[in-house]
Amino acid sequence: MELVDAIINVLNSTIRLSVPLLLACLAGLYSERAGVFDIGLEGKMLAGAFAGAAAAAVYGSAWIGLVMAVLVSVGLALVHGFASITHRGNQIVSGVAINFIAAGSTIILGQAWFNQGGRTPSLPAEGRFGAITLPFAEQLRDVPVVGHIYSGLLSGHSLLAYVAFLAVPFTWWVLFRTRFGLRLRAVGENPAAVDTAGISVTWLRYRAVICTGILTGLAGSYMALSQNAGFVKDMTAGRGYIALAALIFAKWKPVPAMFACLLFGFLDALSIRLQGTPLPIVGRVPVQFMQALPYVLTVILLAGFIGKAIPPRAGGVPYVKER
Amino acid sequence: MAEAAIELVGINKSFGTVHANRDINLVIERGSILGIVGENGAGKSTLMSILYGFYQADSGEIKVGGRPASIRTPNDAIALGIGMVHQHFMLVQNFTVIENIILGAENEALLKRSIANARSELERLEREYGLEVDPDAIIEELPVGLQQRVEILKALYRGADILILDEPTGVLTPAEADHLFRILGQLKEQGKTIVLITHKLREIMAITETVAVMRQGTIVATRKTSDTTVEELAELMVGRRVLLRVEKGAAKPAGVKLSVSNLTVRDSRGVTMVKDVSFDVRAGEIVGIAGVAGNGQSELLEAISGIRRAASGTVLLDGKPIDVTGHVDPGELRDRGLAHVPEDRHHVGLVLAFEESENSILGYHDKPQYLKGPFLDLDAIRADAREKIAKFDIRPPNDRLKTANFSGGNQQKIVLAREMEQDPGVLVVGQPTRGVDVGAIEFIHKQLIAMRDSGKAVLLVSVELDEIRSLSDRILVMFDGRIVGERTPDATEGELGLLMAGVEKQEAAE
Numbered sequence: 001m002e003l004v005d006a007i008i009n010v011l012n013s014t015i016r017l018s019v020p021l022l023l024a025c026l027a028g029l030y031s032e033r034a035g036v037f038d039i040g041l042e043g044k045m046l047a048g049a050f051a052g053a054a055a056a057a058v059y060g061s062a063w064i065g066l067v068m069a070v071l072v073s074v075g076l077a078l079v080h081g082f083a084s085i086t087h088r089g090n091q092i093v094s095g096v097a098i099n100f101i102a103a104g105s106t107i108i109l110g111q112a113w114f115n116q117g118g119r120t121p122s123l124p125a126e127g128r129f130g131a132i133t134l135p136f137a138e139q140l141r142d143v144p145v146v147g148h149i150y151s152g153l154l155s156g157h158s159l160l161a162y163v164a165f166l167a168v169p170f171t172w173w174v175l176f177r178t179r180f181g182l183r184l185r186a187v188g189e190n191p192a193a194v195d196t197a198g199i200s201v202t203w204l205r206y207r208a209v210i211c212t213g214i215l216t217g218l219a220g221s222y223m224a225l226s227q228n229a230g231f232v233k234d235m236t237a238g239r240g241y242i243a244l245a246a247l248i249f250a251k252w253k254p255v256p257a258m259f260a261c262l263l264f265g266f267l268d269a270l271s272i273r274l275q276g277t278p279l280p281i282v283g284r285v286p287v288q289f290m291q292a293l294p295y296v297l298t299v300i301l302l303a304g305f306i307g308k309a310i311p312p313r314a315g316g317v318p319y320v321k322e323r
Numbered sequence: 324m325a326e327a328a329i330e331l332v333g334i335n336k337s338f339g340t341v342h343a344n345r346d347i348n349l350v351i352e353r354g355s356i357l358g359i360v361g362e363n364g365a366g367k368s369t370l371m372s373i374l375y376g377f378y379q380a381d382s383g384e385i386k387v388g389g390r391p392a393s394i395r396t397p398n399d400a401i402a403l404g405i406g407m408v409h410q411h412f413m414l415v416q417n418f419t420v421i422e423n424i425i426l427g428a429e430n431e432a433l434l435k436r437s438i439a440n441a442r443s444e445l446e447r448l449e450r451e452y453g454l455e456v457d458p459d460a461i462i463e464e465l466p467v468g469l470q471q472r473v474e475i476l477k478a479l480y481r482g483a484d485i486l487i488l489d490e491p492t493g494v495l496t497p498a499e500a501d502h503l504f505r506i507l508g509q510l511k512e513q514g515k516t517i518v519l520i521t522h523k524l525r526e527i528m529a530i531t532e533t534v535a536v537m538r539q540g541t542i543v544a545t546r547k548t549s550d551t552t553v554e555e556l557a558e559l560m561v562g563r564r565v566l567l568r569v570e571k572g573a574a575k576p577a578g579v580k581l582s583v584s585n586l587t588v589r590d591s592r593g594v595t596m597v598k599d600v601s602f603d604v605r606a607g608e609i610v611g612i613a614g615v616a617g618n619g620q621s622e623l624l625e626a627i628s629g630i631r632r633a634a635s636g637t638v639l640l641d642g643k644p645i646d647v648t649g650h651v652d653p654g655e656l657r658d659r660g661l662a663h664v665p666e667d668r669h670h671v672g673l674v675l676a677f678e679e680s681e682n683s684i685l686g687y688h689d690k691p692q693y694l695k696g697p698f699l700d701l702d703a704i705r706a707d708a709r710e711k712i713a714k715f716d717i718r719p720p721n722d723r724l725k726t727a728n729f730s731g732g733n734q735q736k737i738v739l740a741r742e743m744e745q746d747p748g749v750l751v752v753g754q755p756t757r758g759v760d761v762g763a764i765e766f767i768h769k770q771l772i773a774m775r776d777s778g779k780a781v782l783l784v785s786v787e788l789d790e791i792r793s794l795s796d797r798i799l800v801m802f803d804g805r806i807v808g809e810r811t812p813d814a815t816e817g818e819l820g821l822l823m824a825g826v827e828k829q830e831a832a833e
Binding site: 177178179180181182183185186189190192193194195196197198199313321 | 375377396397398401407409411413414415416417418422423425426427428429431432433434435437
């Protein structure tokens with residue numbers, strides 16, 4: 001029974017740790033499928049987390065925090081769009097710039113407003129998205145296996161976690177069953193075809209980056225308003241980049257993206273779980289090694305195991321009408 | 324006179340200082356096929372882009388069906404029944420045929436019903452025009468001819484009455500081109516109006532009723548196709564008399580310069596493309612290799628010029644072997660006097676991002692005349708480039724201009740100048756006039772003849788049968804990797820055509 005509990009425990013934290021990755025990964029998917037590479041997921045998440053935590057702290061409402069997080073994140077996404085769609089700038093440079101702006105400004109503003117060394121004040125319960133207990137979770141708790149999975153694994157997450165996982169089939173449906181999705185995929189492959197079909201490439205790509213902004217806002221909100229009770233400087237800690245890696249790993253497809261994020265979340269959860277625990281044969285492993293594990297495996301997986309990942313063909317290339 | 328489908332009145336369009344279209348007046352009759360010919364950069368594509376709403380004219384008026392029309396976006400053009408098949412297909416490569424067809428013409432937010440509609444509409448178009456294509460096939464898996472058919476279907480699905488085709492045969496094999504012409508004929512029978520933009524005069528003569536000739540942004544003449552000749556059209560396009568048939572004296576072949584024996588070459592997939600081929604090229608003659616594209620000519624050229632490793636066989640240059648089955652250094656071949664003008668000048672022949680002067684010495688850049696110690700002698704290189712520009716009439720005459728900004732014909736002249744001016748003993752040339760204007764073709768042909776007359780050996784590979792016939796002193800025909808026959812240039816087109824189709828080979832086997 002102890003083993004089952006331990007497994008449920010690791011899987012549970014896998015889900016928790018996967019949520020921000022998943023939201024960021026889907027965010028990147030919208031943008032990159034439309035042909036706009038976005039290395040600035042990290043920065044948008046961070047800015048979203050800060051804006052969400054700050055607003056929730058001031059107004060005492062998680063929902064106001066969420067709205068602010070999304071607004072700020074969409075704002076940054078529009079900056080990226082303005083630079084790379086309207087002005088055809090380099091998408092990598094623009095994305096990196098956004099990451100720097102977010103990393104720097106969140107600390108400065110946090111210090112100026114709250115005077116807590118770049119942190120935001122700790123949030124009260126109503127300023128956070130608390131755990132939702134699914135119906136009958138309490139009654140089923142003691143049923144073997146099914147009950148464990150339902151009550152221990154599926155129940156008890158924040159609203160945003162459920163949103164993240166529901167966003168996976170929703171994104172699939174949008175991409176492959178709607179007009180918007182068809183055009184979005186087309187503009188990432190061959191914008192000239194979209195243009196000659198009488199559709200505005202610019203407007204279509206802007207809509208894609210807005211989707212990205214909304215989702216990175218949700219990712220930031222989850223980190224600041226659910227996982228933690230407030231903003232801590234650099235709290236995204238490279239998750240935006242891991243999400244990008246997951247996106248490539250998943251070959252820009254929503255359902256594989258979910259599994260990729262769960263895998264990275266699992267590695268993260270495992271490393272936390274195994275910290276300080278003596279392992280068979282190798283014995284006690286230094287904490288730093290366990291913390292490096294997800295990143296080491298990321299490199300190995302990306303280098304060797306995914307086969308050829310073909311990005312959207314027009315990705316990274318600004319659209320210029322040819323003469 | 325039939326009713327006008329489209330009337331263009333006084334169209335002007337400038338890009339910066341370039342006056343791309345100047346006072347264009349043109350009437351396109353309903354239910355006819357109009358050809359627009361002109362050299363690259365004459366303004367044909369610009370004019371059609373204006374008609375399709377891709378650009379706006381600076382001044383002038385477009386009338387569709389007699390009424391003035393404002394065409395500001397492709398949507399406006401589509402609504403007026405104008406469809407366009409672009410030279411570079413506007414297809415999403417990893418989408419299915421049906422997804423490409425509905426893109427931009429989906430009638431509601433969800434795809435399901437649009438796809439169902441398109442499916443039945445496709446069936447109708449298939450019945451009506453014989454335009455068969457599998458709606459669920461992925462575009463990149465289809466041959467070019469079928470991809471083009473999808474483009475035509477796209478236009479018809481949007482209800483196009485007027486179909487503009489921009490250089491439609493540039494990427495097609497002769498058989499695919501013939502098929503396209505039959506389709507266009509059928510569309511015309513059904514009352515569609517067709518505009519064909521091309522610089523290939525043979526096509527114009529084959530299927531158009533009227534032809535408009537453009538030069539330097541203006542329409543210089545409009546003719547009934549039945550009242551004109553290829554010679555007249557060529558002259559109108561270039562603005563001076565053009566010799567379509569090269570004038571040359573008899574060849575004076577001397578000793579063997581290049582000798583190929585039992586050469587077998589496989590392509591990158593491992594398919595044997597060149598099968599046991601043997602021939603000689605002598606000094607002072609042009610040997611032409613004719614054949615439909617894809618019958619091993621490209622691989623043969625690549626093996627001889629050291630780009631691709633041969634599976635077996637020997638090649639002798641001036642009696643000394645080239646290690647074609649082992650490692651060949653193309654630079655060493657150049658030193659030994661074998662110059663190569665590759666078939667694909669964009670990928671193999673030039674670095675498009677380089678300046679003209681840099682490309683004009685590429686591959687010869689380690690010759691002492693271009694070096695000053697360990698450094699490039701830029702002054703010498705540029706002086707040398709300017710000399711070549713003058714000699715080969717490369718336009719614009721600017722050795723500092725990025726190579727990408729030259730037209731196809733002038734890019735080809737840059738490659739030819741580079742290879743010919745090193746005074747090689749053997750010149751191996753692939754598709755010397757592919758995508759090149761009529762005027763430049765004449766010049767290139769003259770240069771090749773001059774090479775021959777100065778006692779060089781020239782091996783010419785071309786899919787243009789006319790070119791092979793007018794330049795070669797001996798013609799070898801390749802089919803399915805083998806040389807299936809040798810003919811003199813007097814051989815009729817029909818005779819060569821049969822050989823190229825492999826007919827004689829079958830008869831011999833029976």
